[in-house]
Amino acid sequence: MSKLPDLKQYITEEFIPDGNNDHLADDLDLIASGVIDSLGVLKLVAFIENTYDITLEPEEIDPENLKSIDAVSKLVESRGISLA
Amino acid sequence: MQPKIKICGIKTVEEVTLLDDLDVSYAGVWHGVPQGKHNLDINQLVTLSTQPTRHLKFILVTMQHDMKLIANAVEKGCIEGIQLHGFHLPSLVGKIKSTFGEALKIYKVVHVKESKCVEDDLIDRYLDSGADVIILDSYQDTQNIGSTGISIEPEFVDDFLQKRNMAEKVMLAGGMEAHSMQRMVKKHPLYGFDIDSAARENGLIDANKVRELVSFMGE
Numbered sequence: 001m002s003k004l005p006d007l008k009q010y011i012t013e014e015f016i017p018d019g020n021n022d023h024l025a026d027d028l029d030l031i032a033s034g035v036i037d038s039l040g041v042l043k044l045v046a047f048i049e050n051t052y053d054i055t056l057e058p059e060e061i062d063p064e065n066l067k068s069i070d071a072v073s074k075l076v077e078s079r080g081i082s083l084a
Numbered sequence: 085m086q087p088k089i090k091i092c093g094i095k096t097v098e099e100v101t102l103l104d105d106l107d108v109s110y111a112g113v114w115h116g117v118p119q120g121k122h123n124l125d126i127n128q129l130v131t132l133s134t135q136p137t138r139h140l141k142f143i144l145v146t147m148q149h150d151m152k153l154i155a156n157a158v159e160k161g162c163i164e165g166i167q168l169h170g171f172h173l174p175s176l177v178g179k180i181k182s183t184f185g186e187a188l189k190i191y192k193v194v195h196v197k198e199s200k201c202v203e204d205d206l207i208d209r210y211l212d213s214g215a216d217v218i219i220l221d222s223y224q225d226t227q228n229i230g231s232t233g234i235s236i237e238p239e240f241v242d243d244f245l246q247k248r249n250m251a252e253k254v255m256l257a258g259g260m261e262a263h264s265m266q267r268m269v270k271k272h273p274l275y276g277f278d279i280d281s282a283a284r285e286n287g288l289i290d291a292n293k294v295r296e297l298v299s300f301m302g303e
Contacts, residue, residue, distance in 0.1 A: 038171035062175035
């Protein structure tokens with residue numbers, strides 16, 4: 001079970017045309033696997049900021065922090081937001 | 085200060101000489117633009133950007149996100165700046181600035197579609213990361229980014245520039261032509277214009293068109 005159900009639902013609805021998220025493991029590299037492209041990463045940033053009401057620092061807006069559900073989870077939790 | 089003109093997609097030594105003779109500020113050379121109609125390989129990029137010029141400087145235009153490829157092109161070419169034309173992240177802008185310092189200007193393109201800027205929330209962070217100039221360009225979809233010949237609605241540009249009060253750091257791109265440029269210059273102290281289609285006739289750089297664009301900026 002993902003710690004970020006909203007995020008998983010968002011990625012499924014926004015980037016997976018057939019809506020099948022069976023392969024969407026929390027540690028799947030979304031960029032390398034082609035689930036999201038560079039425009040998708042920008043959309044993901046906007047989703048994170050709007051959903052969790054945070055403003056990311058420029059250096060935080062980096063593929064390493066955005067490449068998987070796990071990575072995003074760590075990024076959000078580093079701001080003191082509990083996702084458990 | 086007179087707005088600068090950049091002509092994008094230069095591919096030949098003859099075009100370099102022509103633009104230099106016509107007092108154009110910048111030539112955009114494409115590298116790392118997959119399927120790009122003006123894309124150059126690294127040898128072509130080096131050949132063009134090392135041509136002796138009086139005033140003309142070169143800007144590397146790229147869609148690449150790979151820092152190694154970007155660094156290779158910057159180090160081998162003789163370029164004044166890099167134009168990040170894709171959906172790049174602020175962290176990459178910061179890495180380029182920290183690697184090359186102020187000697188390399190960073191031009192970050194932001195994309196406008198249907199009067200909405202995709203990266204609107206990130207513009208301040210691009211600037212904070214080291215972007216020197218923001219280029220407003222139109223786009224249709226991820227397969228049609230740059231040199232689309234499609235104009236951004238003037239009302240959007242007016243609102244954007246008035247809201248942000250940073251016209252001196254903004255270049256306009258996307259379907260620019262002489263009269264629309266002149267109209268913008270009268271209203272906003274823009275950094276400049278990024279031009280492709282308006283400088284061409286049948287796909288080739290046209291001296292008369294370029295001359296007209298340059299002369300309009302001086303009026």
